[in-house]
Amino acid sequence: MSTIGPFNTVKVEVQDGIALITMNRPEKLNALNAMLQDELARAFEQVGAEQSVRAIILTGAGRAFCAGIDLAQAGESLSRGGASGDRLLRLITAMSSTPQPVIAAINGYAVTGGFEAAMACDILVASREARFADTHGMVGVMPGWGLSQKLARIVGQPRAMAISLTGEYIDAQTAYDWGLISHLVEPAELLPTARRLAGMIRDADPGIIAEIKAVIRNGGLATLGEGLRMERDAHARFMEHYDPQEAQARRAKVMQRARTQA
Known part of the structure; x- marks a missing residue:
């Protein structure tokens, strides 16, 4: 296997054909600053190119999956052009183009860009402690990862409107009832469940x-x-x-x- 990393804000563990990618800025709720965007894109590119890796799990360290774009860098990161726009495009492309299925193990808050990152995955497994929100309207930013289109296709237009226009948080049980996630588990069972599903994928063609x-x-x-x-x-x-x-x-x-x- 070729070298993966090194990273400062991402952890990558590969074992038995399964890659676990962890966003690792717990003190910032894994908010996507420039470094995390770059390193997460590079992690997906490198892991996705490994034929020995059959499934990928994405999760967050601490009490959040991902709080979205780091608002401390919002003025730069959310600009339409330049390096910041290229950085986000690279991340979106890297996550969506891996041939291996990607399982989101949603351990806590998945907010705005973090919500979109979860929905960019193929299978969504959530802890009962997970919370979801789309606060694009509250912070004055248009969605850029397809949330405005994907959400309505999954939960229906009225619910999508309510989620995106109000910014209201929905809990994990509601997300499960509405079909946003495929599996709802106790916190201690989150990674074991994700690994079990990844193992089933690994053993397939x-x-x-x-x-x-x-x-x-x-x-x-x-x-x-x-x-x-x-x-x-x-x-x-x-x-x-x-x-x-x-x-x-x-x-x-x-x-x-x-x-x-x-």
């Missing part, structure tokens, strides 16, 4: 997992007919390299796991 991730993500922005065509195209690519013996071995593992979990 990485090529198929990457194709399924892409089809679901891209299909969500398309019509049903366009999405079905994407799936058919992906299936055709898969059949070009289909290995019956490997497929049979994977089926045997799935059946064994089913018997274990039954």
Whole structure:
């Protein structure tokens, strides 16, 4: 494996094909200052390029997942152009373009840009201590990571309007009830649950997992007919390299796991 890091505001641990990326500015609620933006982008770029890594977990140190853009640097970081705009674009691109599925392990506050960072992930697991809010309107900043479009598609327009126009916090149970997160767990079970899900992904066919991730993500922005065509195209690519013996071995593992979990 190539060298990952070094970092000052991010921790990266890779074990058994699973990468755990931790935003590590707990004293600032993991607010995204310039250094954290740069290092988080670099972490995703480096981990995403590792073929031995099959799944990625993103979490935050301390009592927050991420409080969004560091308001102490807001004047510079939120400008439309220059280095700050390039920095944010690089981070958004790095997070959204990894072929490996990304699991958000949301341990606490996920606010504004932190909310968007969570929603940039593929699977959202939240502790009961998690809280979500979109305060873009309160701080006078337009969303830039797709929150205005993604949120309504998940929770419906009325709820999205309420979240984004009022800035009101919603708790983890409400987020689960509204379909914002896939798993709601006790705090002590957050990382074990994320690791369990990552392990299931790791044991699957990485090529198929990457194709399924892409089809679901891209299909969500398309019509049903366009999405079905994407799936058919992906299936055709898969059949070009289909290995019956490997497929049979994977089926045997799935059946064994089913018997274990039954």
